[in-house]
Amino acid sequence: MPIDIETFESSTENRLQHSRETNADRVMRFLAAHPDQAFTQSEIRDATDINAGSISVVLSRLEERGLVRHKGIYWALGEADDIAAYGSMVQSTRAANDRFGEENMDEWLEHAVDDEDEVTE
Template sequence: MSIDIDQFDERSPEELAELSNPEHVLRFLYENRDRAWKAKEIASRTPVPENSIHPVLSRLAKQELVRHKAPYWALTDNLDRLRQAYDHHRVTRLFDDCYGEEDRDEWIKASEQAER
């Protein structure tokens, strides 16, 4: 599977090797943005397992990164929104690499202490 040259230039080897299921789906839909696809077809053309494809697509739809008209799925037509989501994801990943991933339980504990 090929990747966009901007992705190649901007990502580290680790990032290129460890794409998440949503990243695989978005990359596939971006590279094929002139078409709409059935979920099963997306799963067969990406490393995303068929039993995971609907939850992934549903989450992406809630984030308005994909469009859905049953039974078809397509990339959002708002490429600025897609670019912003990608930039946010990339910065978050960079911060995780630099400072370590956030611990959800620590955040909850800290917010509870701040409320007191």
């Protein structure tokens, strides 16, 4: 999938070689490129190359976060404030990953607290 020239110019070579764009990132990038339009689920799926079994879940999760809107069979980019917050979070995460490296999920899980392990004072 192509990237925009700003991303190409501002990214490190390491970041471009190891891009791990999520399905949510793909949907958000696609809808952000067309903020004045709404699309069907299948149109978004085809434009983003997301698996047919995954697109519904991705769109539903984005809707729960206010990042996309849904009416009938159509989906569109969410409201400006929610999108700005999402964009800021994505940029911060990418900057941290470029500087410190990406997190290792297995290492993170070793230190995570289980829901059953209540912390008491």
